[in-house]
Amino acid sequence: MESSHSPLLTLEHLAMMDAGVSVIVSSCGPDLTPSVMRAVGSQVGPQGRLITVYLCRSQSVQLLRDIARSGRLAAVFSQPSTHKTVQLKTTSARLREAREDEAPVLQRYLRGMEQELSLLGFDRVFTRAMLTHRLDDVVAIEFQPEQAFDQTPGRKAGQPIVGRP
Template sequence: MTAHLSPEHIALIDSGVSVIVASRDAQLRPSLMRGMGSCISADGTRITVYLRPSQAQPLLDDLAAGGPIAVVFSHPPTNRTVQLKASGVRIRAVEPSDQAALRRYRVVMQNNLGQLGFVPDYVAAAFSVLPGDLVAVEFTPEAAFDQTPGARAGTPLPARGAP
């Protein structure tokens, strides 16, 4: 079953929010890493997150071995957060068509983190990537949760086709 994302949740994810990607190995040991960007299809059924293999190899190994994925998308100035989960992923090389989304992501993160007092040079350095040190991880969300701090944190979002 595919998770249903409202236009509001799709817009949040598409807006260039902070991305944390997690999985686990066969012994249930967690692995996680900050994503270097993300993009979402217009209908919310296809998500791509970008990871640096130089920093995220254990996570990529867990995903490649069939571990599930959980991704938290959070807007730093407001902490508005959604978590998506899926049972599997497709890992692929970054393509030229990904570059526009990555550039846009860096600019938006500079603005978002700038609102919290981080200077643009710091953010640019934190999200810089050496050529060839980036892969794309694609998945279709199967479950979605509101994770914004507060009374609704952890509330499942309805599945597509559910009442």
Template sequence: MEPVPLPADLLALMERGVSVIVGSRDAQLRPSVVRAVGSRIEGGGSAVTVYLSRPQSRQVLQDIAANGHVAAVFSEPSTHKTVQLKATRAALRTADAGDRPHLDRYLASMEHEIELVGHARELTRAMLACELEEVVAVTFRPEHAFDQTPGPRAGAPLGGGR
């Protein structure tokens, strides 16, 4: 399956580094959710990696490992402009030194984003704090995408509704 094409404005938002919430579900369809500590967008959105802190995301990681299903919500705190991506074949791996620049870039971007809504950088650093050895990279090709910005188009499929 080809990845969903994303509008340029939403792709730029994701590439910049905004708030990311990641979810999955277990075999009984019980949801699990966690805040990502980083993200990486490649190939114009054809590959997405979200970084999760293992201690904070045990259930989400267990669910993704069991069924491959992942949903990631990228949201700009100052405007609530939001996009949701879904996939059914996510892959997990332990983060390594090559991921450090992406984590550092994400932290800097989130410090700026959270500062725009009136909070100190220290809050962001505390919220995203983790050791590299604790980070798991979850990589997927978006199969479905939705505009989740509050308003009349919230929930509308992107990229032809696949």
């Protein structure tokens, strides 16, 4: 588990993650069968100490069941235009209902993804279709990252990230 004095992620990684980039969330069942889903939003707390990812319940039944059972979660934040990628892991993820006051967080995420995918030639209509959701179907998953890895293709892929204040 990370120390309360030493951030796990660098400022550069935090800025990328907070800009509204692709987020894929995964866990596994007791037999290690993976469950995976694209998030419809994310929020990065100060210094990355608390991360919240948002999933549609109707599309994520097995994944939510696996996280609720074990607390295990891996979240991959990837910037499509550069392939800069960070993977976070925890064993203590907590599920809760998304709140009305989080709708602006989800809208901010959508705008970030629209901007990011427009760099690759994708229209807003595509991004909106991919991230469509009803707030009453959204589950928030909060976690404190215990491990962080650079997953950007290249020589550092798979290496632990060493944060700095």
